[in-house]
Amino acid sequence: MTATILWFRNDLRLDDHDGLHHAARTGGTVVPLFIHDPEGEGAWRPGAASRWWLDRSLRSLDESLRSIGSRLVVRSGDAAEVLRDVVRETGASRVVASRRHEPSARRQEESVAMALGSDVEFDRLETTLLFSPEAVRTGGGDPYRVFTPFWRSCLRQASIPASKSAPRALKAPRSWPRSESIESLALRPKIGWDGGLAEAWNPGESGAKSRLAAFRKSAIESYGDGRDRPAIVGTSMLSPHLHFGEISPRRIWNAIGGVDGAGEDTVKFLTEIGWREFAHHVLAAYPGTTDEPLRGEFSRFPWRRDEAGLEAWRRGSTGYPLVDAGMRQLWRTGWMHNRVRMVVASFLVKHLLVSWTEGARWFWDTLVDADLASNTLGWQWAGGCGADAAPYFRIFNPVLQGEKFDRRGEYVSQWVPELARVPAKFLHRPWEAPPAVLATAGVRLGETYPRPIVDHATARKRALDALSKITAGR
Numbered sequence: 001m002t003a004t005i006l007w008f009r010n011d012l013r014l015d016d017h018d019g020l021h022h023a024a025r026t027g028g029t030v031v032p033l034f035i036h037d038p039e040g041e042g043a044w045r046p047g048a049a050s051r052w053w054l055d056r057s058l059r060s061l062d063e064s065l066r067s068i069g070s071r072l073v074v075r076s077g078d079a080a081e082v083l084r085d086v087v088r089e090t091g092a093s094r095v096v097a098s099r100r101h102e103p104s105a106r107r108q109e110e111s112v113a114m115a116l117g118s119d120v121e122f123d124r125l126e127t128t129l130l131f132s133p134e135a136v137r138t139g140g141g142d143p144y145r146v147f148t149p150f151w152r153s154c155l156r157q158a159s160i161p162a163s164k165s166a167p168r169a170l171k172a173p174r175s176w177p178r179s180e181s182i183e184s185l186a187l188r189p190k191i192g193w194d195g196g197l198a199e200a201w202n203p204g205e206s207g208a209k210s211r212l213a214a215f216r217k218s219a220i221e222s223y224g225d226g227r228d229r230p231a232i233v234g235t236s237m238l239s240p241h242l243h244f245g246e247i248s249p250r251r252i253w254n255a256i257g258g259v260d261g262a263g264e265d266t267v268k269f270l271t272e273i274g275w276r277e278f279a280h281h282v283l284a285a286y287p288g289t290t291d292e293p294l295r296g297e298f299s300r301f302p303w304r305r306d307e308a309g310l311e312a313w314r315r316g317s318t319g320y321p322l323v324d325a326g327m328r329q330l331w332r333t334g335w336m337h338n339r340v341r342m343v344v345a346s347f348l349v350k351h352l353l354v355s356w357t358e359g360a361r362w363f364w365d366t367l368v369d370a371d372l373a374s375n376t377l378g379w380q381w382a383g384g385c386g387a388d389a390a391p392y393f394r395i396f397n398p399v400l401q402g403e404k405f406d407r408r409g410e411y412v413s414q415w416v417p418e419l420a421r422v423p424a425k426f427l428h429r430p431w432e433a434p435p436a437v438l439a440t441a442g443v444r445l446g447e448t449y450p451r452p453i454v455d456h457a458t459a460r461k462r463a464l465d466a467l468s469k470i471t472a473g474r
Contacts (some may be wrong), residue, residue, distance in 0.1 A: 060204025
């Protein structure tokens with residue numbers, strides 16, 4: 001029997017991996033291969049936080065493969081050229097890979113197919129989504145642009161299949177092809193800024209399983225309310241594990257029990273899995289949305305160039321405590337609570353009138369769960385210019401959002417410690433606190449903590465005026 005190359009991409013796991021089972025079923029040897037090809041990602045090469053995660057995830061995958069008698073072969077370079085070389089070195093007759101739906105990744109797959117030609121089978125499987133984008137269409141055959149009918153259509157399809165356990169053994173070749181070391185990929189930062197990431201995360205398949213188990217035990221029963229409370233661990237925090245494919249959405253779905261007969265909190269959580277599906281389906285149908293608005297009229301939107309405001313936003317120095325707490329949590333841990341993500345995104349595109357593309361780029365570099373489809377959908381949602389987007393005139397008030405979802409100020413106190421002694425009554429609006437209160441709390445506005453860089457009411461009016469410029473001619 002000839003060899004099969006299992007090309008790992010964003011599917012860095014052994015559990016519930018259809019591609020792995022497909023490769024093993026051939027009866028021949030299996031050569032697990034990872035190709036480091038940042039050029040193949042086009043304009044959206046992995047950011048710093050993603051590279052940090054990838055380094056650890058690859059090490060975890062190699063350990064898992066070695067536990068079943070195999071190992072991970074690592075190469076760097078153009079994916080098509082590398083695969084052609086490894087096919088020649090191993091005599092492989094088949095390459096198995098998980099499909100991806102980002103524009104550059106799809107072009108990469110086509111390049112690989114051309115390079116392999118007709119002599120080598122190239123099997124592409126759907127292992128990172130519940131539903132293939134081609135399988136979910138409107139009655140007219142078009143891709144969905146609104147989430148609710150999309151998700152209803154998904155749920156009307158056949159039930160989700162059972163998950164598959166990892167194989168106990170994998171047939172290894174007699175001689176392994178050359179492999180580079182993971183260390184040689186230089187994914188780790190040269191300057192040690194990653195301490196907060198290491199404290200917060202355990203990349204790899206075992207980390208994903210632990211996250212899922214903890215969520216099922218302590219948070220899912222109160223998910224409906226807990227998901228909006230940034231001071232508590234009320235969400236699954238599985239997003240980076242899903243992005244790197246360390247756990248499959250099918251494994252999560254089946255572990256949770258699916259939607260049939262499920263309670264309200266469970267249904268709400270699984271609907272979030274649906275939003276992830278929707279993001280990938282939208283990107284597959286509209287690949288240009290990584291850089292251009294889906295709603296064409298927003299190409300005329302009068303965005304501002306505000307370098308000082310953008311930098312204050314990036315560094316968590318806007319003078320709005322909830323916004324600053326979120327941006328500092330992002331900088332420290334590579335992650336931000338979803339409720340706060342909506343607030344900080346709204347602040348950038350509506351309070352500062354800075355383009356959503358600037359926010360998308362910053363999140364791309366700093367998030368450990370920087371998923372191109374979800375990042376694009378989320379930022380276009382915030383900017384009012386994408387699929388099922390929030391209306392642009394809906395402008396979050398960061399003070400009221402803080403008082404509603406961080407009522408006691410625990411989240412802000414954690415991430416903006418210079419405000420920790422400010423009474424909760426004034427914590428989200430410290431500029432309204434009496435001087436004596438600020439003095440007692442050790443706060444000097446403009447010195448130890450910035451004053452707001454923009455007035456909410458003024459910014460809201462400016463945003464609505466900008467919106468009117470693109471809607472007046474409709």
